[in-house]
Amino acid sequence: MCGIVGAVSSKNIVEVLIEGLRRLEYRGYDSCGFAVINSANAKHPIERARTTARVAELAEQGKQFIGTLGIAHTRWATHGKPDTQNAHPHISNGLIAVVHNGIIENYEALRTELQSAGYVFSSETDTEVIAHLIHQAYLAEGQKDLGFAVRSVLPRxxxxxxxxxxxxxxxxxxxxxxxxxxxxxALGDGENFLASDALALAGRAHSMVYLEEGDVAVIKASAIQILDQSGKEVKRASKPMPAQSEAVDLGPYQHYMQKEIFEQPRAIGDTLANITQFGPELFGAKPADWNAFDQILILACGTSYYSACVAKYWLEEIAGIPTQVEIASEYRYRKTVSLPNTLVIVVSQSGETADTLAALRHAKSLGHLFTLAICNVASSAMVRETDWHFLTKAGTEIGVASTKAFTTQLLALYILTLSIAKRAGKLDPDQEKKLLRELRHLPKALHSVLALEPQIIAWSEAFAKCENALFLGRGMHYPIALEGALKLKEISYIHAEAYPAGELKHGPLALVTDKMPVVTIAPKDELLEKLKSNMQEVKARGGMLYVFADHDTDIVNTDGIHVIRLPEHYGNLSPILHVVPLQLLAYHTACARGTDVDKPRNLAKSVTVE
Known part of the structure; x- marks a missing residue:
């Protein structure tokens, strides 16, 4: 959520700020803006541009500005409606300009205090209190030390x-x-930069430094100084700056989401690339610790939560280890029974999801001894704050609706399952080789599923005319039904729900009419005959079934039942394959409805606020 870019140089940095925001558009935003100072101007006032349009509009405004110092921001509204007055940067009395990601929980009390001190507010945001507090501290301190003023305000x-x-x-x-x-x-030659995501500055600088919790950085064109929470100067490790990622280029695709759906064979292949056996070394764990936990707790939000729900089936059925899955935003606020020998797993694409991070910290405070992050970003807070980690190789994911991050999370959780099964003696060497061969086949199998796109496009034309949809699955495919419904509602704005198919008669059947399509996931497994009975319940009420079936099921196209067959039967890996046609269905339905696929309304990519 939101994006920050800052720069200080001897050259004009307006285009740097704009390009940085352009690269952060994938996060989702309602408004954007920048503030700059031109050091060549003797009076060097703060000049600002803001808009509720896209970054392209801000770029047009930016042609009128020159600045050697500046900050820029894309805002996803939390406090105050998305309008120009609430857009960042916020300026206090022409002296202090601030951009801000996150939420200030005590802003109302601070706002009242500042108003009593004579400060006038021009926005409804929590951010403006930061600008005024820094202004107040900056003048009160006497020497006008900006770094000191910021440090003095942070504890408040x-x-x-x-x-x-x-x-x-x-x-x-x-x-x-x-x-x-x-x-x-980000450290350059005679210029330095600041950003909420390294992607914003990839290719712009030669190295980068991630700030730690509580750090304050004083950045000049020629040098940086980092102070910790106590005000002591500290050194933070620098890393090479990534080159500009090809992921920001659409290539032949219409949207980033479509590109990322079709990148899944590559993402799966890259994630598997160096795996020759299952075991603790894949997660950075020592064998003694690996053998010490006896149950699992997985914490996640949104799409990542659904990957965790699939993993519960795998972990309990294949590895035989008790597993709980919790929505992170709920877990962190409820009283739980803590058992220290629990492996706490956090799953997140960005590794910065606020609720999941807070849930991890809460779990650690309860005395949990073992923590593991499954994440797509090596430098993220979750990776740094857990004992062990597994990095997926999805690459940069720009579309707000997650696709390749989800399938690589599923893959990581399946690898974890097999590694724990091996620990428990449930996986002999021959079985391990066989399962590795099956995993190596995944990219090819994904290509075969993607080839179903023309048939799915035909279905999407019917879905685009509907306002409601129901998704059904059983067993480990129920969470895949949940994910399919989430994708459809996220980007097409069609109301979609998912249920375990066996629950139809306990309520959802009342909604079934010929106006509401019912999407059914029908792999050839032990629940298939039960699922067929559930499908007949829908058909008997005049419902229209759209079934994704394995190639060797005997479900056929008839009046009221539309079938697309997946090329193979995938066994335990079926959830990874069956989710792909649901992604394509959501994508093409959204295209048919003319929505903003990559930037759906009201949503953001990286959810860094509670």
Whole structure:
């Protein structure tokens, strides 16, 4: 959610700010803006541009500006409606400009206090209190030390945030600070940068430094200084800056979501590339610790939660280990029974999901001894804060609706399952080789499923005319039905629900008419005959069934039943394959309805607020 870009240089950095925001558009936003200072101007006032349109509109405004110091932002509205007045940057009395990611939980009390002190607010945001508090501290301190002013204000802010700050009378200083929300410094030649995501500055600098919790960075064109929470100067490890990613280029695709759906064979192949056996070394664990946990708790949100729900079936059925799955935003606020010998797993594409991070910290505070992150970003907070990790190789995912991150999460959780099964003596060497061969076949199998796209496009034309849809699955395919419904509602704005097919008669059957399509996932497994009975319940009420079936099921196209057959039967790997046609169905339905596929309304890619 939201995106921060900052720069300080001897050259004009307006285009750098705009390009950085353009690369962060995938996160989702309602407004955007920048503020710059031109050090060549003797009076160097803070100049600002803001819009509720796209970054392209901001770029047009930016042609009128020159600045050697600046901050920029894409805003996803939390406090205050999405309009220009609430767009960042916020400026206090022409002196201090601030951009901010996150939420200030005690902003109402701070706002009241500042109003009593004579400050006038021009927005409804929680961010404006930061600007005024820094202004107040900056003047009170006497020496007008911007870094000191920011450090003195941070303890008063309750919540998770990252900020970028500039001051009118310091045209060569950029301040960055983070508590609970990511922030990276990018180091260039005679210029330095700040961003909430390294992608914003890829190819722009030679190295980068991730700020740690509570850090404040004083950034100049020629040097940086990082201070910890106590005000002590610290050194943070630098890493090479990634080259500009090809992921930001659409190539022949119409949308990033479509591109990322078709990248899944590559993503799966890359994630599997160096795996020759299952075991603790894949997760960075020592054998003694690997053998010490006796149950599992998985914490996740959204799409990642559905991957965890599939994993529960695998872990209990294949590895024989008790497993609980919790929605992170619920777990962190409820009283739980803590058993120390539990492996706590957090699953997140970005590794910065606020609720999942908070749930991880809560679990650790309860005394859980073992933690593992499954994540797509090596430098993320979750990877740094867990004992072990498994990095998926999905690559940059720009579309808000997750696709390749989901399938690689499923793959990682399946690999985890087999590694625990091996520990329990449930996997002999011959079985291990056989399962590795099956995994190596996944990219080819995915290509075969993607070839079904023309048939799915034909279905999408009917779906585009509907306002409601029902998704059904059984066993480990029920979470896949949930994921399919989520994808459809996210990007097409069609109301979609998912149910275990056996629950139809307990309520959802009342909704079934010929106006509501019922999508059914029908793999050839031990529940297939039960599922067929559930399908007949729909058909008997005049419902229209759209069935994704394995190639060797005997479900056929008849009046009221439309069938697309997947090329193979995939066994335990079936969820990874069956979700792909659901992604394509959601994508093409959204295209037929003319929605903004990559940036659906009200949603953001990286959910870094509670």
């Amino acid at each position: 802010l309750h919540g998770a945030y990252a900020v970028g700050v500039i001051a009118q009378d310091h045209p060569d200083v950029l301040i960055g600070a983070r508590v609970g929300s990511p922030l990276v410094i």
